[in-house]
Amino acid sequence: MRILFVGDVVGRAGRSAVSDNLPGLVRDWALDLVIVNGENAAGGFGITEAIYQELVDAGADAVTLGNHSWDQREALVFIERAPRLVRPANYPAGTPGRGAALIDAKNGARALVVNVLGRVFMTPFDDPFAAVGRELGACPLREAADAVVVDVHCEASSEKQGLGYFCDGRASLVVGTHTHVPTADHQILPGGTAYMTDAGMTGDYDSIIGMQKDEPLRRFQSGIPSARFEPAMGEATLSGVAVETDDASGLAVKVAPVRIGGRLSPARPSFWGA
Amino acid sequence: MRILFVGDVVGRAGRSAVSDNLPGLVRDWALDLVIVNGENAAGGFGITEAIYQELVDAGADAVTLGNHSWDQREALVFIERAPRLVRPANYPAGTPGRGAALIDAKNGARALVVNVLGRVFMTPFDDPFAAVGRELGACPLREAADAVVVDVHCEASSEKQGLGYFCDGRASLVVGTHTHVPTADHQILPGGTAYMTDAGMTGDYDSIIGMQKDEPLRRFQSGIPSARFEPAMGEATLSGVAVETDDASGLAVKVAPVRIGGRLSPARPSFWGA
Amino acid sequence: MRILFVGDVVGRAGRSAVSDNLPGLVRDWALDLVIVNGENAAGGFGITEAIYQELVDAGADAVTLGNHSWDQREALVFIERAPRLVRPANYPAGTPGRGAALIDAKNGARALVVNVLGRVFMTPFDDPFAAVGRELGACPLREAADAVVVDVHCEASSEKQGLGYFCDGRASLVVGTHTHVPTADHQILPGGTAYMTDAGMTGDYDSIIGMQKDEPLRRFQSGIPSARFEPAMGEATLSGVAVETDDASGLAVKVAPVRIGGRLSPARPSFWGA
């Protein structure tokens, strides 16, 4: 099975990178499953229903979220009618939406998509290890799902790696989001799970984590907010990770970074003839 | 000028990667300046005089530190007789050692090496922007230094990027350390400064940030320390970044990641005929 | 019912204040229920079985803990045979001990004692509101317990106050611990629960949170640890809060601070003829 995960889409520049590139990638790479992190898709802060639909129309089979899930308050409502939208699994009981979804992939396979928030250096929610453990236990790879993808939305690399090993052998892919910078540590863990600490953002890299530089730079130096953060509008890099799984085991056999367009050094999975 | 920066060396595995590889790289790539972050070189925690000497003997022209600077308390003493050892510049007045050093490079050029600690999600020290600004002002690129390298030891990608833009045009290279994961966002900023959010660690990547996995994994789940952290001992990846500068301007003309050995996908600068 | 809660006992000085004063207070004030926070009783860090027994022998009906619960690792073991020892209720599943205990008070009444850790500015555990809500629901005041005391071990005053209002009408007393400074905001909340943001420590107040001043003062200024923290050994103040409940409702009718000995301004509940 061919899986593409696309990191945090930031603002209009990021959305253009998705709509311009994703349909072609789905076709050219014969992708079976596409997951897009959409927590910053609406002007850098949250997601609207129209944008969710736009991402799905471009080829996303699932859209994941993070600490910005509810920045657009309509998300608290429309998530109930958006079955492909997955918010962190360790939110409190009673939170709208779902923390894991069993999705029909493009090839008809069943794909479990889980989203979870870290607790190190972040507003704390319930234990992400326990939350992910419950979701993996409720819908085990091979028995109930042909592929399992876990989006670990964390600040600390240690916590992401911890979650990677925790899921190793039970997920097809564990991929980090939230730092908005792609890492180069993509690998297949000893138990067969593909892993990458951060998928990077899909946004303009002439920026500070996707935002125009002036205000954050001023704020770092003065300690005083003087304007809103606005997303940078230069050409975005679509950034993410490509994984090929073994159909029998659901585990990863190949993993490679994806970086298309914009300022970053380009990367495409050689194993899909790109 | 040819510059190699090597990210946080972790324990014996990391030190072996340096001593096994660095002398050959200096020779094969005709390196002019080598900087190694050594904050985790001694069993994962700090640095000893013997290890500092070992890194210098292997080819390091300067060794930088970070939040683990003083984990080995002898560093507070021997730093005074270790002119190539650079600790964070934003430590309090009266701290032993220096936060910036003007080093003779292998080719006789003068290289300013600065180390600074971030404040976001870290034990806070004085303003890193002001501290770096002072060092760059006191020893300007071209006028007083042929190359300027700033090691920004931060947790948050936003703060590293902020420091990158803050130095843009005034440094040859701004490179992050501390997360122990290499990023894939190496680029030359608009003003001519090479930039990479994190150099990655030089250590065993079958680990949690260089440490054997069992104890951190247990601790994440139980909240209870049950053993010391011990560095992982599998084959390390030497991880860092290579920069070629223009001799007239001191600014970067080429930048590429370096990953040699161990579990990570290998990378060498194509522009040095590697 | 007459309840005394004694704040974090710190080291030998704190233990002496308990053993010297508590037996007399139990007798003179005809106390029905005494709860002592013991998380710092062993040299400032955790608790041993011998010290637990010493506190019980001095009159404690229950001993609560906090973020230092396991600093003495024997506590992980002996807590299973220490029915009056209560650790935070929001620790992960599988943690030794209990987060709430139904205790026989001195007058034969049933007292529910709950301990919980905050998450603001602390190592995060699971949601303290949900955890406390479960305990209060499982053993409701009047129906299953004649008194309910909740020790909210938090850093932030906002989180403590939030837990106070959350429990208002369902607990006899919600009292904070952890900051090691007594507050003067004791009051009966609108629903009848006695509340005080922090009981203060039972320790030597010529100190920094109970520890000898030199090392923390040096560390604040240099950023460098240079010695272990050692508990201050001057005369301690026994610090806490006294509550009288209505036997029918289990709610509070009177609340007053208690400060005996040491450097702090003395305070005793006038309503017990002290």
Next chain:
Amino acid sequence: MRILFVGDVVGRAGRSAVSDNLPGLVRDWALDLVIVNGENAAGGFGITEAIYQELVDAGADAVTLGNHSWDQREALVFIERAPRLVRPANYPAGTPGRGAALIDAKNGARALVVNVLGRVFMTPFDDPFAAVGRELGACPLREAADAVVVDVHCEASSEKQGLGYFCDGRASLVVGTHTHVPTADHQILPGGTAYMTDAGMTGDYDSIIGMQKDEPLRRFQSGIPSARFEPAMGEATLSGVAVETDDASGLAVKVAPVRIGGRLSPARPSFWGA
């Protein structure tokens, strides 16, 4: 000399407590110096010029700030023409206003008022110990000031106590603000400086740190903001600390808490015949 320090005034309820009570206290207690923390005076967030003037008119000789200094952006401007307004001394170079001011007290004496922000659990600014040390050195007690008052605006009790001992013998009073809860640890430190960990807020104590309870309570449980924080409007308690100094030494001879009106247990300095 008779000094009154009034803790964080929160919103209209807090301002009423000041205007209703302060003029009478100045007269009845023959106060020489009154300092009011005003960081939350404008609807809980910052201060306007009109409110600053209102506090001065009510009797404040100086108004101090904190982490909310600039919530009302006009404060960045009018502070330059408000000589009695003191913002944290450890803000970056170039910040409007002043971190210390030498004020004419009501009795003609010279009073140095210093404000500083802590770094533990707060957005970090420069070293508060170094900043306060500079201010005390530039205007020493007795030589250049008849009284010295330092408002340490910190979250952590340890940092406040550290600053207290750091100033001991060099200040008349070191008093904490920011937690919005008065502490009961007022004392004269060994070197003669009056100290109290927190002055408490001047606001409605049927609240969460001065704000109406519903929104913070909901937010603690759901993790989702659903409305703005609004100041609580019930009767406020004027909360602070009273200090009498020795005219020759400028050091404290008496210290007592002050709590007037509202829900908290009342307190007045017995030594002023109250």
